[in-house]
Amino acid sequence: MLHHVQLTCPPGSEPALRDFYEGVLGLAEIPKPPALAVRGGCWFRGHGIELHLGVEADFRPARKAHPGLLVRDIDRWAKRLNEAGYPVAFDDDFPGMRRFYSEDPHGNRLEFLEPLP
Template sequence: MLHHVQLACPPGSEQALRDFYQGVLGLAEIPKPPVLAARGGCWFRGHGIELHLGVEADFRPARKAHPGLLVSGLDAWAGRLRAAGYPVAFDGDFPGMRRFYSEDPHGNRLEFLEPVGA
């Protein structure tokens, strides 16, 4: 069983992360343990997933590596992201799944999937 996925973020980007992961995706921010909070970044949980965003001084977005987020109502998720100005790129390359790719405010790749017929 997977506990969480960690993505990197640039220093000082916590508010942009909150705006996206809370405001757009509807995840709740969860407190980091004090020893880890001193390092910056944010943790989020909701919709059956937990994402940790950790600060990297020489940050580069993950363009290929990504979390695959299994969701219900894929088209609504796509609409929410488009309405907030984020890219949505559907493809049909995963048999049995509908999916699209998007990205967070710092360019980290995110995949959203829903089983066909769900």
């Protein structure tokens, strides 16, 4: 069983992370343990996943590695991201799934999947 997925972010990017992960994706920020909070970043939970965003001084976005987020009503998710100004790129390359790729405010790749009926 998977506990969480870690992505990285640039220093000082917590406001943009909160706007995206809370405001757009509807995840709840959860407190980091005090020993880890001093390092910066944010942790989020919701929709059956926990994401940790950790600060990396020489940050480079994950363009290939990514979390695959299983969702319901994938078209609603695509619309939500599109309306917030984030890219949505559907493809048909995963048999049995509808899926699209997007990215967070720092360019980290995110995959959204919904099983076909």
